[in-house]
Amino acid sequence: MNHDPLLESLRELAAEQAGDRPSAAVEQSLREAVRRRHGVRRVRLALGGLAAAAALTVAIWTGMRMDEPETALAPAPETPSYRVTEFLPLDLGHPDPRTVTAGRLTRVTLPPTAPSSMGLPISPYAFPEGIQADLLLSEDGTPQAVRFVVPYR
Amino acid sequence: MPESIEQDAILCRRLSVGDEQAFTVLYQRHSPIVYRYARSLGGDPTLADEIVQEAFLVLIRRPASFDPQRGELTPWLLGVARRMLAKRRSLDARALPLDVEGPQGDPPAPDLDALEALTRQERMACLRHAIEGLPSEFREVITLCDLEEISYQQAAEILETPVGTVRSRLHRARGLLARKLTALLPGAAKSLEEKPR
Structure with missing residues (x-):
């Protein structure tokens, strides 16, 4: 069976169709989907940060009322039994926590979901009873940043 | 990679x-x-x-x-x-099972010489029409392997079938396409009647 004229015509058709493209509206819509999706993610993270900050504020307020001991701004004493994460800014419009030169550090217990709400890969199931964190407060008592205290296991 | x-x-x-x-x-x-x-x-x-x-x-x-x-x-x-x-x-009537419409074995040899006598525009129109008339399983293998020049291996991955199935399906698809195309060409009926079988 001779298919040559057929294959030749198919090649011609392929060349003719090579310029076919989806409509411009499709690309526009998909670009918006990319923006929307990652915008939503950012909002979620920000909301997570706000929620964590709110939880922290409540925890601090409660802690202060109970006269819990506070430590100075110097790094929390670390023992081989645990490690700490980097300080994470609470993103409430305050300056970069690394520029804070005075303030105080308070250790609090946060809900198990606090690390993941701030984008850390720490499962809420790892600390079902809450996770310890160091809260960096500026001189006026405003929360600036938080770091999580993770025990070695 | x-x-x-x-x-x-x-x-x-x-x-x-x-x-x-x-x-x-x-x-x-x-x-x-x-x-x-x-x-x-x-x-x-x-x-x-x-x-x-x-x-x-x-x-x-x-x-x-x-x-x-x-x-x-x-x-x-x-x-x-x-x-x-x-x-x-899934509701499209054109998506017929292969065994219903697909030709079995080698299709009769069509005479496609008349293709060359047509203008490019006519040829492309005939070809598009003939491809559209294929069962979807044949249409997609023609599209992938002949129009988009995707390798048999990749076509097999897309179609979730063995490579051998892609080859045989393509062979049958080309045969059916040639027959459909011949039927669309001017004087096709005469050409097929005259051809010894």
């Missing part, structure tokens, strides 16, 4: 963190073939647009579902598009 796969893998990682530029490159690189495939199978440019949109939405939402270790992005996207089309086509 081939360079093109590696580049796509990097672009997908960038897309996963919201890099719109990476999306644009991926889209410009792969959307035309997805569109042509969907157009060929669905027949309707609006449907093809929708299929492109849905396939790329899967990539936007789950970029990690493309595993560069398992092959290139084009067949992956075409596979996604195929599944989308299958969902929509």
